[in-house]
Amino acid sequence: MPDRVLTGKADEQLTAARRVLADLRVELATAAANSDDAATLAESIRQLDELFLLVVVGEFNAGKSAFINALLGSRVLEEGVTPTTAQIHLIRYGSAGDVDILAGGIRQVTAPVEFLKDIHIVDTPGTNAILREHERVTSDFVPRADFVLFVTSADRPFTETERAFIEAIRAWGKKIVIVVNKIDIFEGEAEIDQVLTFVGNAAQATLGTRPPVFPVSARLAARAKQGDPAMWSASRFEPLERYLRESLDEHGRFRLKLESPLGVADVLARRYLAVADETLELLASDTAALADIERQLEQYRTDIRHGFELRMNGVEKVLLEMEGRGHQYFDDTLRLGRVFDLVNRSRMEKEFEERVVGDAPREIERRVSEIIDWLVDQEFRQWQAISAHLDTRRREHGDRILGSPPDAGFHEDRSRLLDSVGREAQRVVDGYDRRREAQQIADAARTAVAATAAVGAGAVGLGAIVSVAASTAAADFTGLMMAGVMAALGFLIIPARRRKARVEMREKVSALVADLSKALGSAFGRAQERSAQRFADAVGPYARFVRAEDERWQRQRAALTALRDRIAQILGAIAASAREG
Numbered sequence: 353m354p355d356r357v358l359t360g361k362a363d364e365q366l367t368a369a370r371r372v373l374a375d376l377r378v379e380l381a382t383a384a385a386n387s388d389d390a391a392t393l394a395e396s397i398r399q400l401d402e403l404f405l406l407v408v409v410g411e412f413n414a415g416k417s418a419f420i421n422a423l424l425g426s427r428v429l430e431e432g433v434t435p436t437t438a439q440i441h442l443i444r445y446g447s448a449g450d451v452d453i454l455a456g457g458i459r460q461v462t463a464p465v466e467f468l469k470d471i472h473i474v475d476t477p478g479t480n481a482i483l484r485e486h487e488r489v490t491s492d493f494v495p496r497a498d499f500v501l502f503v504t505s506a507d508r509p510f511t512e513t514e515r516a517f518i519e520a521i522r523a524w525g526k527k528i529v530i531v532v533n534k535i536d537i538f539e540g541e542a543e544i545d546q547v548l549t550f551v552g553n554a555a556q557a558t559l560g561t562r563p564p565v566f567p568v569s570a571r572l573a574a575r576a577k578q579g580d581p582a583m584w585s586a587s588r589f590e591p592l593e594r595y596l597r598e599s600l601d602e603h604g605r606f607r608l609k610l611e612s613p614l615g616v617a618d619v620l621a622r623r624y625l626a627v628a629d630e631t632l633e634l635l636a637s638d639t640a641a642l643a644d645i646e647r648q649l650e651q652y653r654t655d656i657r658h659g660f661e662l663r664m665n666g667v668e669k670v671l672l673e674m675e676g677r678g679h680q681y682f683d684d685t686l687r688l689g690r691v692f693d694l695v696n697r698s699r700m701e702k703e704f705e706e707r708v709v710g711d712a713p714r715e716i717e718r719r720v721s722e723i724i725d726w727l728v729d730q731e732f733r734q735w736q737a738i739s740a741h742l743d744t745r746r747r748e749h750g751d752r753i754l755g756s757p758p759d760a761g762f763h764e765d766r767s768r769l770l771d772s773v774g775r776e777a778q779r780v781v782d783g784y785d786r787r788r789e790a791q792q793i794a795d796a797a798r799t800a801v802a803a804t805a806a807v808g809a810g811a812v813g814l815g816a817i818v819s820v821a822a823s824t825a826a827a828d829f830t831g832l833m834m835a836g837v838m839a840a841l842g843f844l845i846i847p848a849r850r851r852k853a854r855v856e857m858r859e860k861v862s863a864l865v866a867d868l869s870k871a872l873g874s875a876f877g878r879a880q881e882r883s884a885q886r887f888a889d890a891v892g893p894y895a896r897f898v899r900a901e902d903e904r905w906q907r908q909r910a911a912l913t914a915l916r917d918r919i920a921q922i923l924g925a926i927a928a929s930a931r932e933g
Contacts, residue, residue, distance in 0.1 A: 361925070361929050362606060362929070364925075365610060365922060365925055365926055365929070366400075366610065368918075368921075368922050368925075369400070369610050369613065369614055369922055370397075370400065372614075372617065372915060372918045372919055372922060373393070373396070373397050373400075373613055373614075373617055374397070375915060375918075376393065376617050376620065376621060376915050377390075377393055377394065377397065379621075379624075379908070379911050379912060379915060380393060380620065380624065382908065383624050383627075383628075383908055385620070385624060389620055389623070389624075392495045392496075392616060392620070393613075393616060393617065393620055395495070395496050396495060396496065396612065396613035396616040396617070397613060399496055399498070399609075399612065399613060400609065400610075400613060402472075403444070403470065403471060403472045404470060404471045404472065404498050404499070404600065404605045404608070404609055405471075405472050405474055405496060405497050405498045405499070405612075406471050406472070406473050406474070406497075406498065406499045406500075406501065406600070407473075407474040407476060407493065407494065407496070407497035407498075407499070407500050407501070408420055408473065408474065408475050408476065408500075408501045408503060409476050409494065409500060409501070409502055409503070409517070409521070410502055410503035410504055410505075410514070411504070411505070411508075411511065411513065411514055412477070413505065414503045414504055414505040414533060414534075415503060415505060415533040415534055415570050415571075416475060416476070416503045417429040417430065417431045417475060418431045418533075418570040418571060418574065419501075419503050419531060419533055419568070419570040420443065420473055420475055421570070421574055422568075422570040422571075422573035422574040422577065422587075422589065423467070423473075423573075423593070424443070424463055424465045424467065424468070424473075425465065425574075425577040425578075426448075426463060426465065426577075426578075427574075428443055428461055428463045428465075429441060429443075429461070429475055439457055439458070439459050439477065440456070440457070440458045440459065440474060440475070440476060440477070440493055441458075441459050441460075441461055441474065441475040441476075442454065442458050442459070442460045442461070442472055442473075442474055443460075443461050443462070443463060443468065443472065443473040443474070443475065444460065444461075444462055444463075444468055444472050444473075445462065445463070445464065445465065445468035445469045446462025446463070446464065447462055447464065448462070448463055448464055449461075449462070450462040470600075470602075470605065471600060471605070474493065474497070476493055494520070494521055494524060494526065495524050495616050495619075496612075497526055497612065498527075498605070498608045498609050498612040499526075499527050499529075499599075499600065499608055499612075500521055500526045500527065500528045500529070501529050501531055502514075502517075502518060502521070502528055502529070502530045502531065503531045503533050504530065504531070504532055504533070504551065505532075505533055505534050506532050506533060506534040506535045506537055506538065506544075506547055506567070507534060507537055509532060509547050509550060509551050510550065510551045510554045510555065515554060515558050518555065518558050518559065519558050519559075522558065522559050522560075523619060524615060524616055524619055525611070525614075525615025525616070525618060525619060526612065526615060527608055527611070528555075528559065528563045529563060529564045529565075529566065529595070530551060530555055530563055530564070530565045530566070531565075531566050531568055531592065532547060532548065532551055532565060532566070532567045532568070533568055533569070533570050534569060534570075534571070535547075535567045535568065535569050535588065536569035536571060536572055536586065536587075544567055547567070548565055548567055551565055552565050564595060566588070566591060566592040566595070567588055568587060568588050568589050568592055569586065569587045569588065569589075570587075570589075571587075572584075572586050572587035572589075573587035573589035575587075576589070603930070607926055607929070607930050610922075610926055611923065611926060614919050614922060614923055614926075617915075617919055618916060618919045618920075618923075621912050621915050621916045621919065622916065624908075624912055625909060625912040625913060625916065628905050628908050628909040628912060629909065631901075631905050632902065632905050632906065632909065635898055635901055635902045635905065636902075638894075638898045639898055639899075639902065641741070641742075642891065642894070642895050642898060644741065645738055645741060645742075645891060648734070648737055648738065648741070649734070649884065649887055652730065652734045653880065653884065655730065656727065656730060656876075656880055659726065659730070660723065660727070660873070660876055663719070663722065663723045663726065664723070664869055664872065664873070666719050667716055667719050667720065667723075667868065667869075667872070668865050668869065670712050670715045670716050670719065671712065671716075671861050671864055671865050671868070672861065672865070673712070674708060674709060674710070674712045674861065675857060675858060675861040677707060677708045677710065678708045678854075678857040678861070679854050679857060681703075681704065681707050681708050682854055682857065685700070685703070716868075720794075720872065721790075721794070723872070723876070724790045724793045724794055725786075725790060727793060727876060727879060728786050728790050728793065729786075731883050732786065734883075734887070738887065738890075738891075792879070793875065793876065793879045799875075
């Protein structure tokens with residue numbers, strides 16, 4: 353505070369205020385607050401080291417300049433019936449008539465008036481002026497005020513534009529006193545009381561509390577101070593000046609000087625806390641959408657596993673049927689009556705392939721092709737579902753803009769990533785080549801089965817590989833021994849060999865089933881992994897963005913909530929000190 357040495361509670365309150373304002377400034381920078389809000393807070397912080405600012409606002413032609421001249425007792429500002437104040441006027445103590453242009457186009461005027469030694473008065477352009485820029489200048493300056501005198505004219509008191517402007521002042525937490533000027537136009541007290549009641553009720557409805565309302569005639573007060581004291585009583589200026597002296601003494605100015613930037617800080621903290629809440633709500637819906645996609649993908653993976661197992665049962669059935677034909681073949685073939693046929697290896701192998709292997713390879717090929725087609729179709733349907741989900745998300749929320757967007761980058765990044773995921777999903781759907789996808793899976797399956805069967809895949813199909821693997825069993829079951837030996841020992845050897853052949857056939861088929869299931873499972877598993885990775889690659893950037901932003905805004909919400917609590921504590925301490933004083 354200028355020209356003061358603070359001790360005790362006042363010094364503690366000022367220190368606490370500076371700290372919380374500095375912390376909020378850092379937090380707003382982290383939140384990428386818009387430049388106007390950041391500048392407003394910075395200006396409020398600077399105001400702590402400047403003289404008290406009493407800001408006079410109101411509609412044009414309400415007599416603001418005349419009121420200030422009457423308050424100061426000299427004609428410091430130009431008066432007129434047209435909007436004479438086109439810029440901010442800062443009136444401070446100094447030689448009469450000195451004029452300087454400060455930063456921002458503020459016109460500084462000095463006057464040798466005792467009242468100005470501790471207080472600066474600010475005259476603002478009128479609200480509801482023809483020049484809308486004047487109104488904007490006034491609105492932008494209000495947050496810097498330590499105390500607001502709102503001047504309304506008795507002939508058109510508390511208009512709708514005035515109500516809206518007072519509501520904006522209230523939003524910044526400013527101390528407001530209403531001055532009803534030009535009461536000298538009325539004939540009697542009844543008319544004045546009627547206007548005061550109307551203004552008081554309207555102000556209370558707008559502010560939630562009833563502010564002090566003072567009826568005055570600035571014209572008569574000026575005449576009284578400039579040599580016509582008989583006008584003083586009729587001007588009714590004395591109650592207002594007494595109120596200002598009592599309210600704006602050293603202790604009052606200190607309290608209001610602290611409350612002003614703290615009020616601005618609370619408004620900004622509340623504003624960005626609301627933004628944080630709305631942003632987190634948006635991110636929560638994003639998180640829910642991503643969770644829905646993840647549930648879809650998990651269900652997709654589960655369905656694929658179950659569907660693959662069911663369809664593999666069909667492949668196993670083909671092999672088990674081949675095993676049954678093998679058992680029948682051994683019963684029909686491995687007997688003494690065919691002993692001379694048994695030593696003809698090539699004949700036995702051909703007969704084995706015809707009767708046992710038969711069309712099993714083609715049937716396996718067909719069933720595996722069906723699995724591949726089903727898998728490709730399921731993947732395509734999953735891409736379609738995700739694309740539709742994201743398209744709905746973009747339509748519902750893609751262009752959603754928060755009430756007071758602090759960070760254009762958040763919206764741009766979110767929209768860009770959401771569009772990117774949606775476009776990628778749609779691109780896959782639009783360009784999905786079922787034949788290519790099926791061929792990739794078929795090639796992987798053929799290679800896996802060939803590796804398991806320890807045969808070269810080459811250019812042959814899966815069925816041919818299975819045929820080679822299955823037909824190797826024939827070498828173990830045919831060409832048993834020389835005919836002479838078979839003739840001598842047939843009664844002993846053939847029944848035993850038949851039993852052994854059945855066992856070995858069962859083992860061979862079981863191994864083939866296991867190997868084929870493992871090989872196909874591995875191939876399809878890799879296809880699933882590739883598909884899942886494509887989904888993850890498409891959704892991943894957006895998912896990471898949502899998680900990071902949620903963490904960021906959760907932290908920011910907590911920080912802003914803590915700052916608001918600190919501001920409330922300081923304001924409570926200031927109010928308690930005022931009551932004690």
